[in-house]
Amino acid sequence: MNEKLFESTKLAQLDYALDSWQSLCYVSTWDAFLAQSVFEWSRVFRDGTKVKFGKPSGSYTMLARVKGFPAYCSTAGIVYSAFEINGLPNPNERLNPNWTIPLGLRPTTTTGRFIDDVNQVYLHQPNANRIDIYSLETGVKVGEIVHNTGEYFVSLSWVQQGQVAGMCKTSGKVCIMDYLSSDPQVLGTGNIGPFKVAAYDTAFKLFVTIGTDHKVRVYNGELLPTGLSAPVFTPVTVSGINANEVKVRLTGQGGEPLAGWWVNWELEDVGGGIIGSLDKYGTPTNAEGYASNLYIGPDDGSTGQCKIKASVVLP
Numbered sequence: 001m002n003e004k005l006f007e008s009t010k011l012a013q014l015d016y017a018l019d020s021w022q023s024l025c026y027v028s029t030w031d032a033f034l035a036q037s038v039f040e041w042s043r044v045f046r047d048g049t050k051v052k053f054g055k056p057s058g059s060y061t062m063l064a065r066v067k068g069f070p071a072y073c074s075t076a077g078i079v080y081s082a083f084e085i086n087g088l089p090n091p092n093e094r095l096n097p098n099w100t101i102p103l104g105l106r107p108t109t110t111t112g113r114f115i116d117d118v119n120q121v122y123l124h125q126p127n128a129n130r131i132d133i134y135s136l137e138t139g140v141k142v143g144e145i146v147h148n149t150g151e152y153f154v155s156l157s158w159v160q161q162g163q164v165a166g167m168c169k170t171s172g173k174v175c176i177m178d179y180l181s182s183d184p185q186v187l188g189t190g191n192i193g194p195f196k197v198a199a200y201d202t203a204f205k206l207f208v209t210i211g212t213d214h215k216v217r218v219y220n221g222e223l224l225p226t227g228l229s230a231p232v233f234t235p236v237t238v239s240g241i242n243a244n245e246v247k248v249r250l251t252g253q254g255g256e257p258l259a260g261w262w263v264n265w266e267l268e269d270v271g272g273g274i275i276g277s278l279d280k281y282g283t284p285t286n287a288e289g290y291a292s293n294l295y296i297g298p299d300d301g302s303t304g305q306c307k308i309k310a311s312v313v314l315p
Contacts, residue, residue: 001254002174002190002207002219008048011214015040015052021210022109023062024155024197025070027087033199033208034070034087036062041088046201046208048216053086060089063107064114064157064164068202071115077101079115096122099139112156114164119180123164128152131166133179145184149173157200163187165200165221167207174207191254192219223252225261231308233295240297243279247292248310250285257289262313265293272304282313 014021016039023036024044033044041054060072063079070082072089077100081093095117105124107113114123120136128151133143151173153166162180167173172193175186192198195209195217205221229249238244250258262282267274279294295308 001223001252001256002192002221003224003253004193004217004219005206006046006216006218008046008216010048010050010216012042012044012048012050012210012216013214021197023070024199024208024210025062025064025087026068026157026199026201026203026208027070027084028068028203029084030087031203034062035197035210044210044216046216046218054088058089061107061109064112064155064199065095066116066118066158068158068200071095071117073101073107073113077103077106079117081117096136098137099135102139105134110154111152112154112166114156114158116179119162121179123156123179125152131156131177131179133184143179143184145177145179145186147175147177147186149175155198157198158202159200160202165207167192167195167198167209169195169198188223188259189256190223190252191256193217223256223258225250225258225312225314226253227251227255228263228310228312231310238295238297240276240302241299243294243296245292246295246308247290249289250291250312251289257285257287259285259287259289261285261291263291264311264313266309268307268309270305270307272306275302275304275306278308 019037019039021037025034027034035042035044043051059075065071073079079095081090083090111125122134124132129148131145135142151168154169155167157165159165166175172191174190176188192207198209207219209217231246234245276297283291285291
């Protein structure tokens with residue numbers, strides 16, 4: 001699970017009791033978030049402070065765009081940019097001049113969409129387990145990402161070049177996904193807990209949410225190691241001269257595997273000297289969280305014991 005770093009005591013409370021939050025987007029020029037409800041546009045800060053500055057009009061639906069800025073889709077399927085100063089729709093800059101988005105592919109307040117006008121692609125969710133990638137130039141589907149969360153991402157937010165974060169409001173599941181490579185796929189998963197609206201904070205690599213209780217919560221954008229298993233040999237019996245595989249597993253707070261972390265290996269003397277050797281001093285964890293090494297038994301017939309020590313290399 002992604003570590004919760006902060007929970008506000010201030011409430012990002014809507015002015016109208018029957019109103020509800022619909023979208024949230026990080027705006028880098030403010031270093032704050034643009035929150036849209038049925039009846040208001042507001043700036044929301046990480047500490048929970050909310051400043052209302054307008055009322056939505058023109059039946060625009062917000063969607064995420066590259067570099068974290070919002071974009072807006074009209075009822076005619078035309079996507080417009082946002083003014084950098086106030087984050088509101090700019091009707092003079094159309095982002096999809098070559099392809100008007102058909103009704104079935106347009107963004108809604110329950111299923112997030114994403115537009116990358118720089119690389120000319122549009123991300124749409126046809127079901128709760130997949131994202132389809134469309135060319136903005138032709139409207140042709142050019143790829144897909146299978147994530148199998150079983151729930152729609154209510155928010156798709158820009159992370160960095162070619163990557164988006166998908167966030168599920170009911171389960172709190174999150175996925176970091178690549179959409180520009182020849183093989184688009186999920187790069188990492190986590191969980192931030194349920195929310196009403198959410199966005200990715202590109203300045204500090206954080207997930208920021210507004211809950212049904214109107215509290216703002218901030219989560220670490222990267223899963224942090226919580227548990228590292230003891231080294232296990234395969235086969236279990238270790239013999240001299242042979243190279244014996246030894247591995248450990250790195251997991252997060254929720255027991256999820258952590259990939260791409262480096263594990264440092266060393267042999268420790270327990271009273272009889274160092275016996276044998278290790279093939280590598282450091283190895284990375286794979287998609288299942290395992291890091292493996294080879295222990296090479298002594299070739300001089302010596303016997304005894306020593307200890308293998310594995311530790312996580314923190315960035």
